[in-house]
Amino acid sequence: MLQSITLLGSASGRNAGDAALLAAIMDSIDEACAEKLLYEIPSLNPNFIRENYSNRVRPIGVMPWHASLRLLGVPTLRSLLRTDMSLIFDATLFDRALFNPMFNFLSSYAVLLPIAKKRGKLMGCFTSTIGPVRTPRGRDMLRRVLELMDFITIRDVGDLRAMREAGVTNPNVVLTNDAALLTHACSVQRAQQIRQSLGLNANQEVLALNVNRYFNSWSGGQRNPMTHEEFVNTYVAGLEEGLKEVDAQLLFVSTQHMDETLTREIMEKVNLPQHKALLSNREYGHAEICGVLSGVSLLSAMRLHCLLLASVSAVPVIGINYLPKVRTYMETLEILEYSLDFDDFSAESVAEHLRRGWRDRPKLRALMQERIPRMQEQVRLAPAIVAALHRGESISPIIDKHRAKYPD
Known part of the structure; x- marks a missing residue:
């Protein structure tokens, strides 16, 4: 054992x-x-x-x-x-x-x-x-x-x-799938408490936004690398154009310490009338972030695990593909058309990306509610294999049964 x-x-x-x-x-x-x-x-x-x-x-x-x-x-x-x-x-x-x-x-x-x-x-x-x-x-x-x-x-x-x-x-x-899909969110009461502390109105929808400072390093695209200033200005212009008619509070989410400075910079530069708030993992744990994200109407994210923490509750998500793993996650969800590649990164494409996601959020929620439980079931193979080894059993029957149910 x-x-x-x-x-x-x-x-x-x-x-x-x-x-x-x-x-x-x-x-x-x-x-x-x-x-x-x-x-x-x-x-x-x-x-x-x-x-x-x-x-x-x-x-x-x-x-x-x-x-x-x-x-x-x-x-x-x-x-x-x-x-x-x-x-x-x-x-x-x-x-x-x-x-x-x-x-x-x-x-x-x-x-x-x-x-x-x-x-x-x-x-x-x-x-x-x-x-x-x-x-x-x-x-x-x-x-x-x-x-x-x-x-x-x-x-x-x-x-x-x-x-x-x-x-x-x-x-x-x-x-299988990503183990983060099995994350336990904080209590509903704790999530509500955090939303109140961030000044979020419980009677108005929330659109969450997440960025990653590695916007050049990994995407492997064909375009020339962007400077920090170019990325910020392009993204901010896209937000201002795409969200000017969206009646929602804006929640900026930083799930990695190194992303917070960039997130704050974008948040401060965006010239929009909507209420803006920052949810950062410097202040809140993963379960608390997961709990707060469960109440948003849409998440647009670069970081894979920000997408996953929202997906736990079948929240509608759209992605910006800084790494192949983000693109393949959106492909796994069968919503690849709601992801944006850096080869096509411009103020206009960011604006349209956001407008489309916001417009289609009921459709996206229905798709997430259908697919996430199946993906969570797939993940449970990994702990089942460990448990079989814990009992001294062969793992072949478990693997064969999984493959029969979920062909590659």
Whole structure:
């Protein structure tokens, strides 16, 4: 039986999406196993782990004075060898800055995980994103890491494509969805309290907006990179044109600490009469953000996990694709026409994107209410696999049953 698991991913507390993922993973596994396991979590901010989760957690410090460069170091290796299983989560299997362990985790996995595997440790990918991987070295490293896994559950068809391109032949690969869809929101009363503190009128609709400072780094489009000023001016002009006739309060949502400055700048520059408020993960936890988003009429977002935190409650969403994973999520929802690529990023396209989303929000809500429960059901395969291993059972019957019900 499993007693302990090491969770490998981004766990600094700076990103509400990562924080939600951690909670959803631990809660869903404990529920499936019908007991609380111990989770060791390498983190730059051990206090965040210790203070924000009700699960049995043991934070592992990974700063240089712990003899570690993020995950690459003695503390993580000791954790891998001490626990019964290791799970890779979130979007850490990419090859950008491949040999910089302060930014890239794939190279750290390639060093550490084979050592744990030789000791007979179980390991898997828990609803992970695969890629982007664009270099021969990156593809080779990805292949070697994924062949070590006892199981691989992934979020979308884009992950399958990335694995095939890397030559991964692991037989226990299953398409599920994002574990953040299992996030528990805060209480209705707490969400109402936060809305009141933000000055939001309960009798008027709310349109939520989310941006990401990585508007150039990852999109892989054909257009020339934008400057910070160009992005802000274009987005603000699009908001002012697209929302001038929208009767809704504007809620600006920052789910990553590094995005808040950009979010505040845009919020202050927008010249619109609607009430404006800021919901930031510097002040509120992931469950609180999830709860507040459950009451909005539409969310336009760049960050994937902002989209997911709204999707938990089947809120209508439209996306701006700064990364392939955002586009593939919208594709999975079968609403790709409500996403905007950066190749087509202009004040006019942003305005039309918002107008269309707002006009079609009843249609989008109906689609979300139909599709999100099915996607949440798919996610539950990942904790079910862990529970089977916990009981010492074969995972093949569970995987085969899932594949029969949800063909790739």
